[in-house]
Structures are given as structure tokens and as C-alpha cells.
Amino acid sequence: MVLFAPKKILAPLDGSDNSFRSLDAAIFLAKKSEAELVIMYSVSVFPSIEVQTVDPIKCQIEERRFAESMLKKAELVCRKNNVYPSKIIANGTPGYMILKYAKSNKIDLIVIGSRGRSAVREVFLGSVSNYVLHKSPVPVLVVK
Numbered sequence: 001m002v003l004f005a006p007k008k009i010l011a012p013l014d015g016s017d018n019s020f021r022s023l024d025a026a027i028f029l030a031k032k033s034e035a036e037l038v039i040m041y042s043v044s045v046f047p048s049i050e051v052q053t054v055d056p057i058k059c060q061i062e063e064r065r066f067a068e069s070m071l072k073k074a075e076l077v078c079r080k081n082n083v084y085p086s087k088i089i090a091n092g093t094p095g096y097m098i099l100k101y102a103k104s105n106k107i108d109l110i111v112i113g114s115r116g117r118s119a120v121r122e123v124f125l126g127s128v129s130n131y132v133l134h135k136s137p138v139p140v141l142v143v144k
Contacts (some may be wrong), residue, residue, distance in 0.1 A: 004139070005033045006108035012040045012098045015070040018113030022143035023074055026111035027081045037085040039074045040101060041067035042094035064089070095131035102138055110136060114144045
């Protein structure tokens with residue numbers, strides 16, 4: 001019997017409770033399989049309609065600061081569990097950037113929360129987890 005034992009796990013975060021629940025699952029799996037864990041936050045690029053009503057540079061700076069604080073918080077959770085992750089901040093559409101990173105960095109498993117911070121955007125664009133689940137070339141674990 002062959003068991004799936006990932007060697008490199010990607011845990012995308014967006015700061016939501018669900019993303020931190022998925023981080024807990026990723027930590028558990030990383031410890032059990034002795035896998036490398038990568039935690040990632042993707043800073044969204046605003047569509048032109050949104051940019052017209054806000055200062056895009058200010059929004060990008062605030063989002064970058066938020067990303068850094070979420071990755072720091074996630075790293076502390078990992079270290080408390082004796083897991084020492086790599087941290088990545090990507091710039092772009094979250095679903096696309098998650099898959100791009102997974103493909104180019106030999107990720108074996110993506111562990112992602114079922115819903116994130118932007119519930120309103122899900123209605124119009126579809127959720128990031130749904131996009132990743134359907135487009136990923138590697139296994140995806142969706143955590144509720």
C-alpha cells in the first residue's frame with residue numbers, strides 16, 4: 001500500500017479564521033510527513049474600477065503591511081508547533097498566484113481554507129479555494 005506523503009506543502013493565507021484553520025491542518029500534515037511548509041499571502045492587484053475610488057498606492061502599502069503581519073502571526077503558530085516555514089508574499093490575483101507558485105516550486109499539496117476575508121467578492125468572482133481546487137495540477141485539501 002502506497003501512502004501519499006507530501007514533501008512540500010503550500011498553505012495560502014488571507015488573514016481569515018478559515019485560513020488559520022487550514023494552517024493548523026497544514027502544520028499537522030507537515031509534521032506527520034516531515035514535509036517543508038511554505039506559507040503564502042497574495043497581495044491583490046485592484047481592478048481599475050476599484051482604483052478610481054481609492055488611492056491605489058496607499059491600498060497596496062496597507063495590504064502589504066497586513067500580509068506581513070499575517071505571515072508573522074502564522075510563523076509564530078508554526079514555531080509553537082516546531083515547524084519552521086518559508087514565507088512568501090506574492091503580488092497578484094490570489095488564485096492565480098497560488099497556482100503559479102505551486103507549479104514553479106514543486107509543491108506536492110496545497111492546504112487552503114474554504115472561505116476567506118472577501119465574501120462579497122466570492123459572489124462575483126468565485127472563491128479562491130474553488131478556483132485553486134479546480135485548476136490545480138497538484139492535490140488540494142480544502143479546510144472548512
